[in-house]
Amino acid sequence: MMIRKTILGTVLSVLIFGPVHAEIANHKVKIGVLTDMSGPYSDLAGQGSVMAAQMAIEDFGGKVNGWPVELVSADHQSKADIASAIARKWYENEEVDAIADLVTTAAARAVREVAKEKGKVDLDSGPGSLPLTNDWCSATGFHWTYDNYATAGGTATAVIKQGGTSWFFLTADYAFGHDLQAQAERVVKANGGSVLGSVRHPFPSSDFSSFLLQAQSSGAKIIGLANAGNDTINAIKQANEFGITKNGQSIAGLLVFITDVHSLGLETAKGMLLTTGFYWDFDEGTRAFAKRFGARMNGKMPTMVQAGVYSSVSHYLKAVQQANTTEGIRVADKMREIPINDFFAKNGKIRADGRMVHDMYLAEVKAPAESKGPWDYYKILRTIPGDEAFRPLSESTCPLVKK
Amino acid sequence: MGGLWGKRERLAMLLLLLLALVAPFLVYPVFLMKGLCFALFASAFNLLLGYSGLLSFGHAMFFGFAAYVTAHMGKVWGVNPEWAILGGVVTAAALGLLTGWLAIRRTGIYFAMVTLAFAQMMYFVAIQAPFTHGEDGIQGVPRGRLFGFIDLGESLTLYYFVLLVFVASLWFLNRVVQSPFGQVLKAIRDNEQRAISLGYAVNRFKLLAFVLSAAFSGLAGSMKCQVFQLASLADVHWHSSGEVVLMTLLGGIGSLMGPAVGAFLVVSIENYFAEAGAWVTIIQGGIFVFCVLLFRAGIIGTLSQWLKGLYSGVGKA
Numbered sequence: 001m002m003i004r005k006t007i008l009g010t011v012l013s014v015l016i017f018g019p020v021h022a023e024i025a026n027h028k029v030k031i032g033v034l035t036d037m038s039g040p041y042s043d044l045a046g047q048g049s050v051m052a053a054q055m056a057i058e059d060f061g062g063k064v065n066g067w068p069v070e071l072v073s074a075d076h077q078s079k080a081d082i083a084s085a086i087a088r089k090w091y092e093n094e095e096v097d098a099i100a101d102l103v104t105t106a107a108a109r110a111v112r113e114v115a116k117e118k119g120k121v122d123l124d125s126g127p128g129s130l131p132l133t134n135d136w137c138s139a140t141g142f143h144w145t146y147d148n149y150a151t152a153g154g155t156a157t158a159v160i161k162q163g164g165t166s167w168f169f170l171t172a173d174y175a176f177g178h179d180l181q182a183q184a185e186r187v188v189k190a191n192g193g194s195v196l197g198s199v200r201h202p203f204p205s206s207d208f209s210s211f212l213l214q215a216q217s218s219g220a221k222i223i224g225l226a227n228a229g230n231d232t233i234n235a236i237k238q239a240n241e242f243g244i245t246k247n248g249q250s251i252a253g254l255l256v257f258i259t260d261v262h263s264l265g266l267e268t269a270k271g272m273l274l275t276t277g278f279y280w281d282f283d284e285g286t287r288a289f290a291k292r293f294g295a296r297m298n299g300k301m302p303t304m305v306q307a308g309v310y311s312s313v314s315h316y317l318k319a320v321q322q323a324n325t326t327e328g329i330r331v332a333d334k335m336r337e338i339p340i341n342d343f344f345a346k347n348g349k350i351r352a353d354g355r356m357v358h359d360m361y362l363a364e365v366k367a368p369a370e371s372k373g374p375w376d377y378y379k380i381l382r383t384i385p386g387d388e389a390f391r392p393l394s395e396s397t398c399p400l401v402k403k
Numbered sequence: 404m405g406g407l408w409g410k411r412e413r414l415a416m417l418l419l420l421l422l423a424l425v426a427p428f429l430v431y432p433v434f435l436m437k438g439l440c441f442a443l444f445a446s447a448f449n450l451l452l453g454y455s456g457l458l459s460f461g462h463a464m465f466f467g468f469a470a471y472v473t474a475h476m477g478k479v480w481g482v483n484p485e486w487a488i489l490g491g492v493v494t495a496a497a498l499g500l501l502t503g504w505l506a507i508r509r510t511g512i513y514f515a516m517v518t519l520a521f522a523q524m525m526y527f528v529a530i531q532a533p534f535t536h537g538e539d540g541i542q543g544v545p546r547g548r549l550f551g552f553i554d555l556g557e558s559l560t561l562y563y564f565v566l567l568v569f570v571a572s573l574w575f576l577n578r579v580v581q582s583p584f585g586q587v588l589k590a591i592r593d594n595e596q597r598a599i600s601l602g603y604a605v606n607r608f609k610l611l612a613f614v615l616s617a618a619f620s621g622l623a624g625s626m627k628c629q630v631f632q633l634a635s636l637a638d639v640h641w642h643s644s645g646e647v648v649l650m651t652l653l654g655g656i657g658s659l660m661g662p663a664v665g666a667f668l669v670v671s672i673e674n675y676f677a678e679a680g681a682w683v684t685i686i687q688g689g690i691f692v693f694c695v696l697l698f699r700a701g702i703i704g705t706l707s708q709w710l711k712g713l714y715s716g717v718g719k720a
Contacts, residue, residue, distance in 0.1 A: 038684065075683060080540050080635040082673070085437065088631075089674075092558075093431045106538050110633060113543040174530070174538035203538075 029326055030070045031057070031313060032090045034083060034111065035101040035126065037075035040204060040229040044257040045103040045126045048306040051297055053100055055289075056313035064321045072096065076107045083107035087114045087122075097326040098123055098316050101309050105129040105176050112141050119328040121335075123316060125308035128228075128255060129179050130391065133353040137398035140332040144356045145308030146277040148176075149391040151360075152183035152226070152254040154275030154384050158362050159222055159252050160191045162273075167252075168220035169198035170211050170235060172227035177203065180254050181226035196220045203227070208235045209242070216244055225253045232256060233263050240268050257303045261365055261377050269377075270367040275389075277360055278304035278344055279378050285343030301375040311344035312356075348386070353398035360389040419660075423566055432562045433630065434674055438667045439569045440627040445650040445662030446576055447619030452648075453657030454580050455612045456592030460515040460644050461502065461522030462620050465495040467639030468525060469621030474541035474634035475534055484547040484555060488625040495621020496614055498525070503613030507606055510595075522644060529639045540635030544628060555629065565626055572619055577659055579615065588612055620647075653694050655701025664703050 033053045035045045050073045057069045072090070076083035083102070090096035091114060099115065102108040103126025115122040116138040124132055125145045133143045156167075167188050171177045177200070185195055196218045199211050212235070215223045223239065225232050232253050239251055253260070256274040280290035280301040289310070293302045302310075319334035320326055340348030345358035363378040371377065393401060426435055444466055451457045469491030476487040498521075506517040529535045536542075546555040555561045579585050587608050591598045599605050628634045637643065646669065654665025672690065676683050698705040 077683070079637045080542065080633060081631055081637050084542075084631050084633055085433065085674070088433050089431060092433070106540060106635065109539055109542050110635075113632065116543075175536065176538060178537075 028067050028070060028095070029064050029317070029320055030072065030094070030096045031316070032087075032096040032099045033071065033073040033101050033309065034076050034086060034090075034099050034107070035073070036078050036103050036107075039078045040231075041078065041103045041126065043259045043263075044229065044303045045101055045305045045309075048293075048297055048300065048302060049101040049103075049125070049309045051293065052302065052306045052310040053313045055292065055296075056310045056317070060314060060317045064317055065324060069317065076102075076104075078104045078107060080106040080110040084110035084114055087111040091115065091118045091120045097121065097320075097328070097331075098313075100313055100316075101126050101305070103127060103305060105132070108132060109136060112136055112138060115141060115328075121316065121328050121332055123309075123312040125312055126305045129176055130183070131179075133351075133355040134397040137353045137396075137400055139354075139400060140328045142312065142332075142335065142350060142354045142356060144312040145304050146275075146360070147355075147390065148180045148183045148255070150277070150384075150389045151275045152180050153187045154360055154362055154389060155252055155254055155273055156184045156187040156224070157191065158273050158275075158381070159250075160188060160193050164222040164250060164252070165193040166220045167193060167195050167222045167224050168215045168218040169195070169224045169226050170208070170215060171198055171200045172203040172205075172231055173200040174203045176228070177226050180228075181224070184224050184226065184254050201227070201231070204229075204231055206234055208238045211235075212239055212242055212244060216242070216247075216249065220249065222250050222252050225251060228255045229257075229260070233260050236264055236272075237268060257305070258301060258375070258377060259303055262375070266366060266368045266371055266377065269365045272365045273381075274363055274365070275360055275384070276304050276363055276378070277358070278302070278307040279361055279363060279380060280307075281376065281378070282361070282380065283343075289343050299374070307344050311340065311342055311348075314342065315340050351393050351396075352401050353393065353396045354400075355390055355393075355396075357386040357390050359386050360384040420570070423570075427559055427562045432558045434670070436558075436562055436565045436630045437627070437674075438670045439565050440623050440630060441647075441650065441666035441670050442663035443569050443572055443626065444620055444623035445647055445654065445666040446573055446659075447616050447623060448647045449651050449656065449662040450576055450579065450619070451612060451616040452651055453662075454585060454592065455588045455609060457507070457510075457609065457613070458515050458648070459506075459518040459613075459616075460641070460648070461518030461520075462616075462647055463639050463641060463643035464502075464522040464525040465498055465617040465620040466624035466627075466643055466647075467529065467634070467636075468498060469495040469624035470628040470634035470638050471529065471535050471541060473625040473628045474544045477547055477628075478541060478544045479534075481545075483551055484549050484629060487547075488622065488629065491625030491628070492618050492621045495624070496618040499614040499617020499621075500610070503610050503617070507609040507613060519641065519644070522639070522641060526636075526639050526641070529636055535634075535636075538636060540633055542633040542635075544632040544634070546629060546632060561630065565630065568622070568626060572622060573659070573663070576619065580659075584608070584611075649691060651701075653691070653701060655698075655704035655707075658701070658703045658707065661701050661703035665701065668702070 033050045035049045036042050037046050074086050098121035100123040102111055102124045105127040108124050108127035111122050121140045124143045128148045130147055130149055169181045171181045199214050201211050225235050261269045280286050290301050319331045323330050323334040336350045348356055348358035350356050361380050362382040363380050448462050472494045473487040473491035476482050476490045502521045506514050530537055548554050591605055650665035650669050651662045655661030672687055676686055
């Protein structure tokens with residue numbers, strides 16, 4: 001009897017005197033970098049994104065209005081459920097105020113849902129899918145570096161202008177790949193081009209031979225690659241080995257990162273057109289950042305995703321400073337108010353749907369003879385003005401956009 | 404043995420239950436709920452592996468598909484959580500009936516391969532079917548109100564609901580194992596020919612065990628969907644099938660609490676080492692090798708052997 005009473009007492013006392021949840025200002029700013037540390041996107045985001053965030057914090061002086069700024073990072077392994085669990089833990093339990101990078105759409109989507117529920121900020125630099133600023137948009141969620149509309153649209157427009165009017169798509173068989181193909185098809189058709197066919201390959205894939213043969217026999221002038229990372233690299237390498245590019249067909253990568261070009265080598269990648277949100281060798285500002293970044297990353301140059309993480313984190317800190325709070329919605333309003341001016345974006349602005357609009361660049365990969373040194377890979381052919389690069393706000397399906 | 408449970412086991416269970424009741428005040432509740440969901444999954448799996456001797460390599464399909472059905476019902480149809488969860492369980496049981504009906508005709512590696520084949524088929528369906536939304540999964544599923552009036556949005560309320568479901572399920576699974584039905588299962592596991600010669604319709608017993616295991620795996624998947632508000636490809640991927648084997652082996656096959664302990668161990672590693680980046684998988688592998696080398700019978704199995712030795716030693720002295 002005694003034991004039973006004691007147990008009952010303990011349970012009751014815990015239930016009654018449990019901790020009271022109260023809002024307490026914690027007098028610090030905490031930023032989390034959630035990214036792919038071990039999978040196919042670890043090269044273009046991963047550790048480099050953590051470094052970029054760290055540099056942004058250091059450049060800000062490590063403090064905002066006297067509050068220390070802390071940084072945490074984790075690997076979401078490209079899985080939505082792990083991303084969601086970590087985001088929940090960070091926002092609820094570890095006082096994280098904003099989460100940055102979020103490469104891969106599935107992970108970004110999972111974190112977006114949690115952030116929306118908690119009224120916290122998410123800064124998407126790595127993912128590309130359009131719904132992040134349309135159906136899934138939120139008042140505290142931002143899409144910073146690029147999206148499929150901008151990269152696929154920019155590249156496809158340029159390719160068509162050069163005479164690549166008939167297309168065949170090689171598409172990674174998941175939501176992101178389908179979205180990328182749809183964006184490119186839209187541009188191809190709008191410019192009077194034709195789509196001769198498409199084939200979906202499993203994600204991830206290492207053998208593209210049968211898909212490439214289908215693409216070859218279609219007779220299309222352009223083989224559009226609606227995939228990313230290692231899939232793009234493998235497809236281009238094998239197309240080269242099959243002699244597809246020598247026989248008059250060209251490859252158009254709809255989403256290509258500088259690390260992909262680095263893996264391919266200039267001999268394989270030369271002449272390829274691509275759209276990027278950032279190139280390290282663009283002007284004084286980008287070179288200065290790249291040099292500092294390279295010094296701490298074994299000579300690697302930053303990708304657009306990593307540069308975007310720097311830009312988004314420093315803009316976030318600036319907004320915290322001016323709003324004098326870490327409360328999600330107030331910081332987010334401030335972020336929309338202030339224009340973005342750093343090495344990454346000139347007069348960048350954030351729209352109601354969370355899209356950060358800045359200039360994109362159309363680039364061509366240099367031939368080996370033109371390259372003067374390591375990472376000297378791109379010729380910038382054209383600056384695509386932000387309003388042309390990104391999908392117009394009037395077409396947005398985001399409920400936050402007033403029409 | 405003497406009765407269902409000895410006095411000592413009963414006390415240990417009571418202590419564990421007490422610990423579970425106060426735990427959300429000490430540890431982050433969402434993490435605990437994840438642990439409980441996987442503990443239930445591993446316990447359901449253990450019914451098949453530990454007590455029937457059938458190694459299924461396709462349990463992710465029950466776990467993952469139940470999550471999809473619960474997510475779809477909760478989000479698109481907007482039904483109350485209890486119906487959504489029931490829908491998940493029924494789906495898993497139906498899948499289990501279909502898969503089990505075919506798979507139990509084979510044993511050993513062939514049984515594992517048949518279940519794996521079915522699981523891969525369901526994985527393909529999950530990628531391609533429009534309602535699962537492929538790589539993105541079904542996200543932003545509302546936690547909803549249980550029976551229309553208990554708000555599960557509050558993490559603490561949800562925790563006690565998950566705990567209740569877990570304890571009730573574990574109690575039920577334990578009853579099944581202790582029942583005459585469970586005794587027959589063990590007999591089949593130990594010597595199938597003999598069970599047949601004694602006149603048991605072996606296949607019926609196996610099929611029922613398979614369906615029960617599938618249904619409870621589905622329950623675990625549905626609960627996980629309630630907790631994280633999403634259903635994703637990760638749950639139907641064969642990695643999940645492998646993970647549940649790992650949990651059961653680590654904790655101890657054929658013991659009541661073993662799989663649950665194994666599940667908490669694996670979930671803790673994933674949770675607390677996530678910051679270690681690429682090292683997570685390596686750490687997991689290292690711990691697995693370590694456990695297989697040192698605790699052949701799993702953590703709980705080894706512990707109970709050790710305790711038994713200790714008590715018998717005391718008795719002799």
